[in-house]
Amino acid sequence: MSVVPEHVKPLPDPPVLNTQLGLLAALKARFLQWRDGLLLQRRFQQWALAFPLTRPLARRYAVRLFDLCAGFIYSQVLLAAVRLDLFEMLSDGPLSLAELSKRLRLGSDALERLLQAAVALDLLERRGPHAGLQTRYGLGMLGASVLTSPGVKAMIQHHALFYHDMADPVALLKRRGSDRAMASYWAYATSENPSELHDVAVGEYSALMAASQPMVAEEILSSYNFAQHQHLLDLGGGEGVFLAQVAARHPRLQLTLMDLPAVAKRAALRFEQLGLSARSQCVAGSFLSDPIPKGADLISLVRVAHDHDDEFVMRLLRKLHQSMSAGARLLIAEPMVQTKGAMPVADAYFAMYLWAMGSGRARRPEELISMLKLAGFRKARLLRQAMPLQVRVILAEP
Numbered sequence: 001m002s003v004v005p006e007h008v009k010p011l012p013d014p015p016v017l018n019t020q021l022g023l024l025a026a027l028k029a030r031f032l033q034w035r036d037g038l039l040l041q042r043r044f045q046q047w048a049l050a051f052p053l054t055r056p057l058a059r060r061y062a063v064r065l066f067d068l069c070a071g072f073i074y075s076q077v078l079l080a081a082v083r084l085d086l087f088e089m090l091s092d093g094p095l096s097l098a099e100l101s102k103r104l105r106l107g108s109d110a111l112e113r114l115l116q117a118a119v120a121l122d123l124l125e126r127r128g129p130h131a132g133l134q135t136r137y138g139l140g141m142l143g144a145s146v147l148t149s150p151g152v153k154a155m156i157q158h159h160a161l162f163y164h165d166m167a168d169p170v171a172l173l174k175r176r177g178s179d180r181a182m183a184s185y186w187a188y189a190t191s192e193n194p195s196e197l198h199d200v201a202v203g204e205y206s207a208l209m210a211a212s213q214p215m216v217a218e219e220i221l222s223s224y225n226f227a228q229h230q231h232l233l234d235l236g237g238g239e240g241v242f243l244a245q246v247a248a249r250h251p252r253l254q255l256t257l258m259d260l261p262a263v264a265k266r267a268a269l270r271f272e273q274l275g276l277s278a279r280s281q282c283v284a285g286s287f288l289s290d291p292i293p294k295g296a297d298l299i300s301l302v303r304v305a306h307d308h309d310d311e312f313v314m315r316l317l318r319k320l321h322q323s324m325s326a327g328a329r330l331l332i333a334e335p336m337v338q339t340k341g342a343m344p345v346a347d348a349y350f351a352m353y354l355w356a357m358g359s360g361r362a363r364r365p366e367e368l369i370s371m372l373k374l375a376g377f378r379k380a381r382l383l384r385q386a387m388p389l390q391v392r393v394i395l396a397e398p
Ligand SMILES: C[S@@+](CC[C@H](N)C(=O)[O-])C[C@H]1O[C@@H](n2cnc3c(N)ncnc32)[C@H](O)[C@@H]1O
Pocket: 188, 194, 202, 206, 209, 210, 213, 216, 235, 236, 237, 238, 239, 242, 258, 259, 260, 263, 285, 286, 287, 288, 301, 302, 303, 304, 307
């Protein structure tokens, strides 16, 4: 489906410009064909490695290729360290191989392999040997980061499930429907009646979202000024961690959360525990088939649209556009692809993750903006962010 509305399609270029652009495109295509032919020649590859000016580039690509071949080992070493609580064990200071082996009840020969790998990946650091003291292992820069980020730790553990589906990636690409570990985990993604999902079906993903939400909320809060609003409605708001974090910074903001009944119940419990019940309400239902709660001057969709296919998102955006008052705003925050400066792995990650889940895709900001305009929104723009790592943020006006 094309998401570019007819009325925003650019006018055709004047004929002269068209001819020049056509010539440039043809030249570029010929150059790329010539370069591809060169890259495939063994003799050229050997020459590029030997020639001093091309050698650094050739080496860089060789290292990158090796990295790609063995990339899985990084996440599996990380998983082993997390499952063994290795980082927690070292939080009070470095320990020797013998001490770690005893605490972990793992043979020192096996443990030494893991420690060697973890040191190579900056998860741990080798300390010593110093005079009279044997070698000990302490937290590395990345190990310390994992230790202090419960969301990252939860994602590392969750990836074991994704890895299960990815073990045969071609079979995964050929399979459709819900017979995948990830599709069962994200039960709403392929469910006909998501509102009927019970607590067991939503519990694990809701807990994972709650654990990883604080990092996301920080990025959103630093990119948009919520102080100009009175009432925030968070659609697909999960267990309410995002709203709770906004509430802590903006004590006068009224809060409404809408999510599937079993999830909304969990959010209501959280709000009660946080003393937020008086200024919040949790609406149980589906944002696609039930009415959108009224009264908010800001609606947020955080990590929601990318879970769904284009047709679903268009229906939701049209419905939101119809239900919003003129002065209200819509904030979409989620991972978007082709983000300069974000991790290059993100595009590959979300392409496969959402396929395994059985629904949705990560979009470019321009695609989402086109979809918003097609749904009737007058204005939509990408907000500036200091560090767009987890999500990018789009603001739209009806
Ligand atoms: C990926 S989670 C994001 C949760 C939360 N916004 C966050 O960022 O932590 C998507 C959320 O959308 C909810 N959801 C999915 N389909 C829905 C529907 N039709 N109506 C309401 N909520 C829905 C899910 O239950 C889940 O809580």
